[in-house]
Amino acid sequence: MIRRRLTAADSMVVMAAFVLVGVSVGPTLRALAFRGLVERAVAGVEALHGHALDARARGGAWPTATRAGLAPPELGGVYAGDSALTFPGYALEWRTLSVVEFLEAPATTPSGLPGDAPPASVAREMIPSVRPLGAIVLHSSNTSLLAEMLARWGPGASFVRDTTWTILVGQEPGEPTP
């Protein structure tokens, strides 16, 4: 029987082939996997935003805030299970915030004579009002993913803190939305 013996030269050729394949293919595969992760995270954020808007439109209020990975009860029909917002590589959280906005007070009847216009120098009264907002928080230990999310929506609409990326969710036109 004739056998073929693996020589040292053959071993070196095999090792070189493995190294070259690893160098050329490995980073590309990792980059593709990371791009897939980013796209899934973006899709998850947009989906949660859409469902939250629908819930607000139906119930008149933002969904209840929950812990990371848990879906709000109002979205139970969409996200089933206890860890519905936990995904490979990241987890989503829905939370509610409040901001204070100042609205012009309704105009009152002038106390002067009929036909007198109010002085132009009198400023309109502003009254504070609380406006509830929603926020989508993405939790991930992958800082590259957080950076990609920040780059996608911009530092003027979202921010990164520690291992979280957060974006505020409004409802009116012109407000920052995912």
Next chain:
Amino acid sequence: MARKRRQSRGSKRAHAGESRTDGEAPDGGRPDAGTEAAKPAQPDGERLRAGDPRPKLSADALLALSEMRSQGFVMPGERVVELGANTSDQDRDRLIAATMAQVEMQEAIYRVPAAVRRDTGIKAGVAGTLLFVALMVGVWPPGIVVPDPPSTLTERDALTGLRVTLLLQAQQIEAFRVTEDRLPVSLEEAGAPFDGVRYLRSGNRVYQLVAYRPDGEPVIFDSAAPAPEFDALVRSWLSPWNGA
């Protein structure tokens, strides 16, 4: 006598049949020296007699072995021929002939290595160079095989995130004050507290929020006199809601 002459002619035929391994095969094709030579003589061969020429396999063995070595094949180390219980002199002669051919081939193996070693050296050199180049490419990969790096967080991003966190936390407190007309006792009372933020209340009007950068340096939001950096954030983050 007639029988002895027939045996003699048969012996010569057997010798001619074996000696074909020295040249052309009976069918005109090239013999497989590694297997043909080890086979017993042809069935029509008869006992070899003294004075009969030994099988001449050297040239053919060298040629076959050179081809086999160039293809990377290695001769087997040993060969066993089972003669069985009924061993005749003819069978033993065939075995001797096959063994002699095998020995010649083994000797031929030692006549070939000079060229083989030369080829192996060249091959090892090329393989070593290839491995060295591969390792260099592995350590310092060229740009063509390196994809675009993902985005990275800058120190500015981290600081901005910290300030926005304090600003939004302050908004929770202000919203609580609007509805309750007082400051909350704790951040939990205001609702939706951010992690890592300390709340310091001074009376019922002024408060400070403190968070720490990764290097330990504190960032403070003072409700009485927010730092100028927060004013820019208020304009960019809260303008859609406060009409600023």
